[in-house]
Amino acid sequence: MELLVGTRAREKEWATRHLRKSKGDDWGNGSSDWIKGYWNSVNHPHRPFLIEAISKFDPSSILEIGCNCGPNLYLLAKKFPAADIRGIDINPEAIQKGNEWFAQESITNVKLLAGKADELGQLQDKSSDVVFTDAVLIYVGPDKIQKVVHEMLRVACRGLILVEWHCFEPYHNDPNGLGIYYEGYWKRDYVALLKNNWVREEQIHLTKITEDIWPDKNWKEVGGIIEVVM
Numbered sequence: 574m575e576l577l578v579g580t581r582a583r584e585k586e587w588a589t590r591h592l593r594k595s596k597g598d599d600w601g602n603g604s605s606d607w608i609k610g611y612w613n614s615v616n617h618p619h620r621p622f623l624i625e626a627i628s629k630f631d632p633s634s635i636l637e638i639g640c641n642c643g644p645n646l647y648l649l650a651k652k653f654p655a656a657d658i659r660g661i662d663i664n665p666e667a668i669q670k671g672n673e674w675f676a677q678e679s680i681t682n683v684k685l686l687a688g689k690a691d692e693l694g695q696l697q698d699k700s701s702d703v704v705f706t707d708a709v710l711i712y713v714g715p716d717k718i719q720k721v722v723h724e725m726l727r728v729a730c731r732g733l734i735l736v737e738w739h740c741f742e743p744y745h746n747d748p749n750g751l752g753i754y755y756e757g758y759w760k761r762d763y764v765a766l767l768k769n770n771w772v773r774e775e776q777i778h779l780t781k782i783t784e785d786i787w788p789d790k791n792w793k794e795v796g797g798i799i800e801v802v803m
C-alpha cells in the first residue's frame with residue numbers, strides 16, 4: 574500500500590493501531606497490550622548504546638521523534654533529571670499512556686505530544702540540544718524523508734542521532750539517500766541524504782549495529798547509529 578500512496582499509508586497504520594482488533598506484540602515480550610510491550614522493552618540491549626551516544630552531548634534538552642510511550646525517554650530522564658525531555662509520536666494512545674506512566678513514576682521532566690515527524694512547526698529552531706529517532710525513519714518513504722530530516726536538523730542545536738537502517742554496502746542504488754524498499758521497510762544512505770541537507774561528511778559518524786546490540790536478522794545486517802555533530 575505504501576508503495577502506491579506513499580508514507581501516509583504507514584502514518585495511518587501507526588496512528589490508528591490502537592483501534593485495530595489484532596494489535597500485535599512488536600517486542601515479543603509477551604505483553605497483550607502493544608503499547609505496554611514498548612514500555613516493557615526498556616531493557617532491550619540497543620537502548621544503552623543509544624543513551625550513551627546521546628550522553629556524549631551532556632544535553633539539557635532532548636527530543637525523540639517517534640517515541641511511542643517513551644522507553645528511551647524513561648532511561649534519559651533517570652540519567653538527566655534536570656533536562657527538558659520531549660517526545661513526539663503519531664499514535665495518540667501511546668502518548669496518553671506514556672504521559673500517565675511518567676506521572677505514576679513521578680518523572681516530571683518528560684512531556685509527550687501527539688504529532689507527525691514531518692510537521693514539527695510548533696518547535697522553534699535549535700530548541701533541543703539533541704534530536705533523535707529510534708526505528709522510525711524505516712517507515713518514512715522517499716516522498717517525505719527530505720522534509721523530516723530538514724525539520725529535525727532545524728530543531729536540533731548540537732546533535733542529531735538516528736538509529737535506523739543504513740546502506741552500508743559500497744555498491745547500492747540510493748545516490749540521494751531517499752531510500753530503498755527492503756524487507757518491507759526503508760533503508761537508505763544517510764550520509765548521502767544528510768549531505769544533500771548541507772551536513773558535511775566530517776560531521777557524520779556511523780556505527781554498525783552488531784548482534785549483541787540488536788539480536789535480529791535485519792538490524793544486525795543493516796542497522797546503524799548515525800550521529801551528526803552540528
Ligand SMILES: C[S@@+](CC[C@H](N)C(=O)[O-])C[C@H]1O[C@@H](n2cnc3c(N)ncnc32)[C@H](O)[C@@H]1O
Pocket residue numbers: 583584587588611638639640641642644645661662663664667688689690691706707708709712713
Ligand atoms: C518501531 S516504533 C519505535 C518506538 C520507539 N522509538 C522505541 O524505540 O521504542 C515506531 C514508532 O514511530 C511512530 N511513528 C511512525 N511513523 C511516524 C511519523 N510519521 N511521525 C511520528 N511518529 C511516527 C509509531 O507510532 C511508533 O510509535
